[in-house]
Amino acid sequence: MNQDYITPNEWSIIENGFDKSNVKSSESLFSLGNGAMGQRANFEEDYSGPSFQGSYIGGIYYPDKTRVGWWKNGYPEYFAKVLNAPNFIGIHITIEGETFDLNTCKEVKNFKRELNMKEGWHKRSFIATLPNDIQIEVEATRFLSLAHNEVGVINYNITPLNASANISYAPYIDAGITNQDSNWDDKFWNILGSQTEDHQAFIRSHTMKTNYQVCTFMESRLLINHEQVELSPEVFKTDAKVALKYTTKVNANDCFTLQKIAGYTTSLNYAEDQLINAAKQVLQTTNQLGYLQLLQEQKEAWSSIWEMSDISINGDVKAQQGIRFNIFQLNQTYTGTDHRLNIGPKGFTGEKYGGSTYWDTEAYCLPFYMATKNQEVAKNLLKYRYKHLDKAIENAEKLGFENGAALYPMVTMNGEESHNEWEITFEEIHRNGAIAFAIFNYHRFTNDYSYIVDMGMEVLIAIARFWQQRATFSKQKNQYVILGVTGPNEYENNVNNNFYTNYMAKWCIDYMLENFEILKENYPEDFSRILHKTKLTEVELTQMKAVSDKMYFPFSEEHQVYLQQDGFLDKEMIKVSDLDPKLRPINQYWSWDRILRSPYIKQADTLQGFYFFEDHFSTEELERHFDFYEPFTVHESSLSPCVHSIQAALLNRMDQAYQFYLRTSRLDLDDYNKEVEEGCHITSMAGTWMSIVEGFGGMRVKNNQLHFAPKIPSQWDSYSFKVNFRNQILTVTVSKSGVDFQLKGAEQIQVMVNGESRTIQAETVSA
Template sequence: SAKRFLSIVNSELGAIRYSIKPLNAAANIKFQPYLDADVSNEDSNYGEKFWDIIEANASSAEAYIVTKTKKLDFHVGHAIRFSLYINGELQKVDATVINQEKYVGASFEVKAKAGDELVLYKYGAVISSLNHQKGTFAKVLTGLLDSALGKGFNQMLKEQANAWEDVWSHSDITIEGDIAAQQAIRFNIFHLSQTYTGEDDRLNIGPKGFTGEKYGGSTYWDTEAYCLPFYMITHGQKVARQLLLYRYKHLEKAIENAKKLGFSDGAALFPMVTMNGEECHNEWEITFEEIHRNGAIAFAIFNYVRYTNDKGYLADFGLELLIAVARFWEQRVNFSEEKGKYVMLGVTGPNEYENNVNNNWYTNLIANWCMEYTDEIVSYVKKTEPEKYNALVSKISFDEKNEIAKWREIREKMFFPINEKLGIFLQQEGYMDKEQVLVKDLDPKHRPINQQWSWDRILRSCFIKQADVLQGLYFLEDRFDIETIRRNFEFYEPRTVHESSLSPCVHSVQASLIGDIDKAYELYLRTARLDLDDYNNEVKEGLHITSMAGTWISIVEGFGGMRVRDNKLSFKPLIPKQWKSYSFKVWFRENILLVIVNGESITITNEEGPSLSVIVNDVTQTIASESNIKIAK
């Protein structure tokens, strides 16, 4: 049997316990604990080896390797220490030491009688030059392993269990009556919680986390659009703030990135794919055209502030970023004399099965909203933090009067493609020129189409990879009535193949909003069990970590109907017929709430924090500290 874990108490440590017991005969058992740096890249450049060895050594009880990446002088140190026990007694083993260039460890063989229990403990430490001086690696690794052995496996495991118990106490979702749904949400919450802890604002969340090398561990707009709500509401304000600071610290490079593309005067375009603020993507139709990512980053600031009420972030960091983004949108549009409107040409929306289109409705919408929100925050910071505002004006040469006047002009005259006959917003100009085929009429042998069709065929089709128009209706839901959302949902969802892992969750939330609970449940299961059931036939490349946050969103915002309305938490709960009940917790400012929904009622308990007003089914209720309310549905 085996027990192993990577510590969330000390993220630089891990431990393994292997136990072997011959049951009915004596046996010779061989052990070979090792470190192997002779590994290949499994991303786009398959077979490429990216480690150079700085030093490596091993003895009969430990081994270490210090490596660096070939292209950058980034060092990683790895060390292990191991010991063998038989029936609880530490053994002195006669080990053969293995000291190869990229492979170090030891090999030893032990004779065991029937009934003997052999236990091998292996402690591992991993550090990098991100956090440690290169010349100190040996000392740091030794100290970490000494600490691990000093505690021992059982104590480390106990600390690990206690730490996870604390995580689950704030983040768990329970579902009664549906084992598949319960398994899926906990699987997703576990991976989200071990992928990002918010300890370091230099770090972010890759779409695959640490489960696969696809995307190279880089950050996309997924973080702001999908992950932020989960971490903000289950792990707290500080963790969410770190995600925002990650982008703020890349603002200078985002301005440089925009400048390379011909923008000026402090306009910023954040990278589509990045680790350190540099653009890492090399496909022009994504890198240069999928510019809606700027909007997601701005929206994350809005979303964070409305949930946490941390308005100090706006004066300290947020407004500077918002102005840079608004400046980008101002320069990216052009005025169409033919339309008498401002237009956005040559873009790629969230639906990446369309490239280089004109007037993507979502991109135009989020650009318009960014300029409006920035205008609002300029007024707020100027009024509440005049000294900080004046310092910022000087720092970035902000011409308040003329720049805001231009943003307002663009907003008033922005073009939005619509189809009046159908009463829908058009994904982009020309979308209705495509042959309109529904996904249900697509031969299953052709799915996923990105694995079966040429790009020429995909781009000419009407099929949608993920929420595009519906992404805008999700973000800015308050600006549209339910019937408008329903019409657009009923038009676009049947044309959506959901071949992005980020797609089902947005559709599930909107299906709940319009009251289509069966569709919402179907899409919840798809997003929740995407990896467990390998819907898209690609789990071998790694799990879909960022979309796992969408699973949480599907329950809390979808079935739970949770929003912030009038500066209060609001709930409009639904429950799938497959469930008897479900529950989740919400960390909202000073309060931690437990929400329980069943077929008859919703119960909200104010577990921590002062008295709080919430809105349930459009009625304001007050919950005293350490008390609850129960409301019939």
């Protein structure tokens, strides 16, 4: 049974009623972020019940020594951990000497927690009775500022209801933080010192090994009945923690407010000896603005984001809530302003998976950012990979590849491979193809060729070199084969000739050769520069073309489908529908040995190839492959339902497409995988966007032109979305009666709708 405590609402995630068993799940679902940092929705006040503390700073990590009982050449030495950063939200609260803790309260009523996605804030409100029988009303609002991305803002109100009371607020910052997923219980942070000044406090610390310097800071303001009061703090300091305690007598029904501005300055952006001065400057700027102005700026910043990225659905509140939750989390995780950052699978909502970058970014996330931001944001994601090219070449060298061949990492923070499961690290090499496909996808959508000229061609050459060296010529088949791989379906390891991997390898080589000719003809100076830098030879080009021309793809004549890998039909082919539902998900009930011998598919694999290269296959071929593979797919990856939803829509199977859409859009809200307390599935959320825009909207770019084949689920009255196509904003509205377009831009555009050309006139936009 799925969780059902989240109230359906178009613009908010709402929890009504306090249930301790939901706390850790809610800490994930109500998480906050602003692209530069993020935090789980932990309570500000003390909480002694089960909780998963989590605050994270983008780009700051720790290389946790890999823990295995054996070692192989080329194995990553460490696993890059997303670091649990110093906690700046904390507030110790005592009321008549009693520590306020929801876990120990006699009663908690009227509890409501809301994540307002439209305006970008989180609020809790409730009435609690403490063990000393004092009853208080609490309202706590928090947000991470988009306008000032180094700060978070808290407005905490306590109103004693049944008696006057001495109330103490002790806001604190705490750098004595550990990760739940440490391999060796290493100390990740070293504290350099702390200081206080009036209502301000600062702790300087640095990460071990990587030596990122961080100043965690805070400043507080106190109010009674919304009027500022001057209270002198008592200072409490330990090696790791600084608290400033404010105490006053509060009359019954008076509101006592703590406003706390806190955050981080880091050596990513400042000289190490300037971190405290930078923090003071941030505090000066934000305190001059004040809580209400900062909140107003937050609302305006989110309004601007939603103006471009919103998808509205009429007639289906759960579907509407699902897509907005996904879009909200994507925008909290990555804003595109810093090419050093990327989109982690858990974003700022948890520690699982480590690293900040998987192939998810290129395969699933790029289309969302490309269509809902300006093209520089998407280009920054590609630039991130170019900056890591030398490390990708080093990664390949460690595995025995030569001559500038590159293997991009499965998991990384700085370009080095840091994944510590051998069947992924060494064998899930299809990730290389996603990097090349993202370059193609970016150019196809934006028509901006400059990235390929300036950076991308070097990446494509290095990837093509890898595929040429990784392929083996089989005399028996008289074709090139690729042995010992793991495809996107991680429920098969160490297989030969995974169709998707082989197809990607061929396509990458062909795409590089195509661009080689374009550069040679149209960009002679850049062509000469790239040849000189990469030392690419005619012999290599000939070898690459031979691999592409003679690549082997396993095929079943009986079923008329490409096989996921050579031995796929040797399995016991029992469909998912014939499995005992009590033993699902299989990854929680079956041994790994049993899973590997089964036909069950974690996520789109062969069908991932059909998704990327839709134009290479007929609709009949897609239908045949979909009907063959989907019945064996358990969808136990968050990345699975979105691809299947898009393909089901293309095949006019709208009921199935809709069910897959709900599964991807509400994966975390309904906790399908029973694991949301570990964090949200951020990268798959971009697939939810694709399910509507590419699936139901049928949007494609072909021959430099937008194409649409719109369909609408029977459960919806209408839906609309926007795309920024080459700096012109197109709004697409689909209803049961048809499709309408609105265009904001400089000139009209031609779009294809169900194969027919339509001219969309640009609206007049005032300067």
